[in-house]
Amino acid sequence: MQVVIFNGSPRRKISNTKLLINSFLLGYKKATDTKVPVYYIASFNKKEEMLNAYKNAKVVIIFFPLYTDMMPGIVKEFFEDISKFKNYERKKIGFVVQSGFPEAYQSIFVEKYLEKLAKRLKLNYVGTVIKGGVEGIKIMPAWMTKELFANFTDLGEYFAKNNEFDDKINRKLRKPYRMSKIKRILFSIFSKTGLTNFYWNGNLKRNKAYEKRYNRPYAQK
Template sequence: MKLAIFNGSPRRKNSNSTVLVEHFVDGFNRFSDYSPTIHYVADTKRINDNLEAFDSAEYVLIIFPLYTDCMPGVVKEFFEKICERKIYQSKKIGFIVQSGFPEIIHSIWIEKYLQKLVNRLNCDYLGTVIKGGVEGIKIMPPIMTKKLYKNFEMLGEYFANHQEFSPKIKAKLAKPYKMSYVRILFFKLFKSLGFTNFYWNMNLKKNEAFEKRYDRPYEISIATETK
């Protein structure tokens, strides 16, 4: 199976999407003679190489982080370029959408678009794997990410064997759909203890920007203008 993976993260190689792809590929390679090729969509200077890789692949996976409730602008540009050409046949395309929000309700709206995009290209739609809670995975202790990485390896294994996403793992990753009462309760408890924004505060402090965290540099108030 000739699989091309397109990493749509604006952070390119240094991204959470890369970490997920690595685990997917680890699993995939255990059951495939051919290793997938990996392409970075945000590498816009290599657009022609990327389009060529898209053309020649039999299977395509596109992974991206959720940016303002859908694909990042640079991924949209890639979609536009693909649609302009309209020369695709018998290609199978699947997506992985990851987001920092813990619940996946933020990410489900883009799925209908992706499905329709594949129809528009006359290709076969392999589905969209949706995963929340991905921001910060690189600094999390292994105990917190073990299950996630294992699931992505298994997703890769299954893909190599069945040429599709495992419905079981897909369903597992798509949780929680919304915040349950228990989760909200925990969130509020953590908030009262000052834990919820630990990740942000840690980075704000590291950059000596903690005191300025509420800055509003683009505000123009009428009061100041008329002084």
């Protein structure tokens, strides 16, 4: 077993993370016939199998969504588990972090942790890919996600050939790094019209929860 992918999204098979992995694997398969198993970290009933797959892999890629500025708690637990293994130092490890926030900047802090984690576990760090603005890609029309999926396909093909991420594609995916002044002004204008809440309000109304949207059920004072 050469390469193993771990999907760290708590949403597992219905996750946006899975869509990115699918595109990545599409590109990977263009370059090689070698199969790449994908494990879902949230599938706790397969934990032993998952940890064995980690041990046996030569290259590990962990995809996860940004949860409260870091990896989700289940991914942290996975890191705690693999830290107990000794003598797996020569393994290569890379990460793909996606977030709902549009700016890549929000994920650069976890990137620093991931680089240090690899160093701490004496693994060969091959980098972290960051992509913001991923929430909602499941319901976006194809023309809106075409470039995103194409970039992940290219990323997968490059990885199959080189066992590392393509810096050029990674830089492209990190855009926007921060919100430009113009975008911030436009956002502020649109937010006054309610346009920026369109996605949320649509779902709230569909669930007959719109009138309750400002509820504070845990307040005691």
